[in-house]
Amino acid sequence: MFKDTAGIKVTGLPLSSNLFIQLRSDILQGKLKSGEKLTEQRICDEYAVSRTPVREAFRQLELDGLIETIPNRGAFVLGVTTEDIQDMYVLRKAYEAIAVKWAIERITKEEFEELQEAYEFMEFYTMKKDMDKMLNINMHFHELIYNAAHNRMLKHVLSSYQFYTKQTKVNLAYVDQYLDEVLNEHKKIFDAFIAKDPDAGAEAITIHLENAKKRAKLG
Structure with a gap:
């Protein structure tokens, strides 16, 4: 059985995709440690699959930079370091400021209603x-903004950054004391949509992501 990072059974996808999702989750959650060797036979035995989906899953993991295949030695987990996550916050902040600006300029009535909801x-x-x-x-609030920006490449990049920063072990497990703070930051983002002010939106999302990095204890 394959499960995503929320523990929900993954269905409706090719076997290699399901295996990739499960292995990616295990790496991001630290179940598969950095430097750990992954053999095709081990994964075949553990997940009761043939070598073909394992090879395809390994290929996808290598493209994502999560494993490295060394000739004559095998595949090794690279994982995601704290420095990697710090870099992702910097990149996400830059891209998300653009996304908010474009979303405020391009959002449809229906998309605005979804964001309001x-x-x-x-x-x-x-x-x-x-x-x-x-x-x-x-997460859904941010994804609605990515959709409203109406740029497929930007949406893909930001969705990936959000997933990785939310699922890694170095990410903060929110506590009650932060909930009001996080809501207030999102209110300022939403207020910029109401005011149709792209610059205010970019400033609000930048402040939100800077604070999110601090809450994750990444400096």
């Missing part, structure tokens, strides 16, 4: 102190 859910779950639901709707 997401923000209202954030308010509700903050009031309820429901940390898990707040974090999920937080």
Whole structure:
């Protein structure tokens, strides 16, 4: 059985994709350690699959920079370091400022209504102190902005950065004391959409991501 990082069974995807998702999750969560050797036979035995999906999953992991294949030695886990995550925050901050600007300029009425609904859910779950639901709707809020920017490459890059920074072991497990702070930061982002002010939106998202980095204890 393959599960994603939330522990939900993965279905409807090719076997190699499911295996890639599971192995990526195990690396990001630290279950597969940096420097650890991965053999095709070990993965075949552990996940009850043939060598073909294992080779394809390894290829995808190497493209993502999570493993390295060394000739005559095999595949080794590279993992994601704290420095990698620090760099991702810097890159994400730059790209997300562009995304917010474009989204404010390009958002449709329907997309704005979805964003408003997401923000209202954030308010509700903050009031309820429901940390898990707040974090999920937080990710959804950002994804709606990526969609509203109407640029496929930008959406792909930002979705990847968000996934990696949220799923790695070095990321902060939010505590109740941060929920109001995070909501207030998202309010300023949403207010920029209401005001149709791209510069205010870029400033608000930049401050939010700088604070998110501090909350993750990355400096």
